[in-house]
Amino acid sequence: MKRRHFVGGLAAAAGVAACGKEAADCGDSTHASTERFEWSCVTSWPPKYPGMGMGVENLAARVEAASAGRLKIKVYGGGELVPAFEVFDAVSRGTVEMGHDASYYHKGKVDAAQFFTSIPFGMNMLELNGWLYYGGGLELWRELYEKFNLVPIPCGNTGVQMGGWFNKEINTPNDLKGLKMRIPGMGGEVLRRAGGTPVTLPGAEIFTSLQTGAIDATEWVGAYNDVSFGLHKAARYYYYPGWHEPGPGLETMINKDAWESLPPDLQAILETCCQAITTDMVAEYTHGNTFALQQLRDDPNVELRQFPKEVLDVLKRMTDEIVAEWIAKDPAAKKIADSYYAFLDKSAYGQAVTEQAYLETRT
């Protein structure tokens, strides 16, 4: 299984080894090609947004440094070059070479891609990466994006998110009935089936909607991003855990023609920088969440609460129903789900006796 998950790594190593045989293609194998590339990267994030937005800025800076300036990437925030949720199409068509996004935003275009970001009650960050890099997940992702002329590369993760901000207490599953909550994607479908009313709102309208009572609740990301958005000033109860997004992985996607135009060493640089950004972004979130949660615990107007077990049980049951119905009618999703849940069914025990058992020694 060694490095089979790397597209560029092996290609580059093979390329180096092959030099000399086809000198016209390779030139001198002791130095890199001198060709320069200037790429545009569109994203769904506000420019330089903490965590995900900084992650893609860091990616561009590293690629430039590691390539001695041969691959320069200009990053655009959501809406600066293309609208936030049209990243997939823009890269697929070749309007730009590259995007940084979350694959569950492509619902309606390629529903099955949701598994590669996050599924309610699904994998945490550790499990997602174990499955992607060593359990065959990334091969399935590449296969899924192939017909869109896209190469996906995992790049970043937010870790387990928070359950969201509520102006109503959630004590029993009955409290979900009629709850107007901003929660997109599959989490929203789960809430609907539990009796609530999921609402979709652009980021800029969330704060005011919550403050005026137009919605009862909203999820966003985790404490680091939520505090930067001021949500603690518009709601009293901050519920955990983020059952609907237990470790969302982000993606770099590259137009396949652009990818193939790169020499093997630049492919290897881009791919390894993306994997480094995962370590770095998770570290930024762990650090940022630590201090944001400290601030919220010290805030007399905020109460941190754990969702009651019977509420989580209902949400889990609704999730299982939705996933079962979905994969029964979507063969592409079924193929990925079979691999995803086969791994998760086993990895959950490993997480319980390592990460969870250790954290429990503290309480």
Next chain:
Amino acid sequence: MKRRHFVGGLAAAAGVAACGKEAADCGDSTHASTERFEWSCVTSWPPKYPGMGMGVENLAARVEAASAGRLKIKVYGGGELVPAFEVFDAVSRGTVEMGHDASYYHKGKVDAAQFFTSIPFGMNMLELNGWLYYGGGLELWRELYEKFNLVPIPCGNTGVQMGGWFNKEINTPNDLKGLKMRIPGMGGEVLRRAGGTPVTLPGAEIFTSLQTGAIDATEWVGAYNDVSFGLHKAARYYYYPGWHEPGPGLETMINKDAWESLPPDLQAILETCCQAITTDMVAEYTHGNTFALQQLRDDPNVELRQFPKEVLDVLKRMTDEIVAEWIAKDPAAKKIADSYYAFLDKSAYGQAVTEQAYLETRT
């Protein structure tokens, strides 16, 4: 705090920008230098050992691919070029350019470095990386290694380990008294203070010592490595969690003169490849532990058990005593401990309401 934790990243970016001013040094800024480097990297691991050993092999392969062969690293297993526990001295003296190791092996030479691998009841992998990259930990590490002419770069992590293999049941703290256990480092000191007898044994002797009853118990790494060592054939009880090593981070260390001889792009490549290896190695461990634990659960001769809370409480109290006595007489350790525990005291809450609370929804 943006990217301040990168040595090479900023230097490389600055180097690119500066080119043209000193054309003799820089050459054409649009392509990388053509100078070639062939380095040796010594390690403390058996050659190609699952997890840590494969991590450094993967590192070498990626650096070669990303540099188009300009930086080739030949990896040596423990004992192949220098003895397993002399990696630090060999790199410090410049006998070789580079090593891959665990900083807590340098006890007796630079005791304070233990914080950068793992401390009993200390940070897990997420917290360690949050502290190293965004909380000032890596700056303290660099400062500590400076006088040894070494540049440390975090590179890999095993995740929360397992408590170890026992041929005696551990039901109360009294069962630790007289327990002969192979457990090195600070974990061993903690066991001694709890009444046990820690033993140091080379890896090759562990299996036989456990099987013949020369020792009652041993810790090693986690299920992935333990099964590869056959330990499940020499003991009945497999205890968790690994309270003594809750997320050991590994290190690449580079001789400072060798580091400074690299052009900025190769420094950036090496640094970012090390950070990528952390994501990759953790994924390998998550995947490998998942299947090894599955095998152990199915093995009628193995019983997986959680350490009783009162046993963990005693071990935690002993740890606190040992750390307090240590930092009272070691100013270098105190400086690092102050930063480490200031972060851990806050991050523990974040881990409880995110990772732990989420994993608890499964049980």
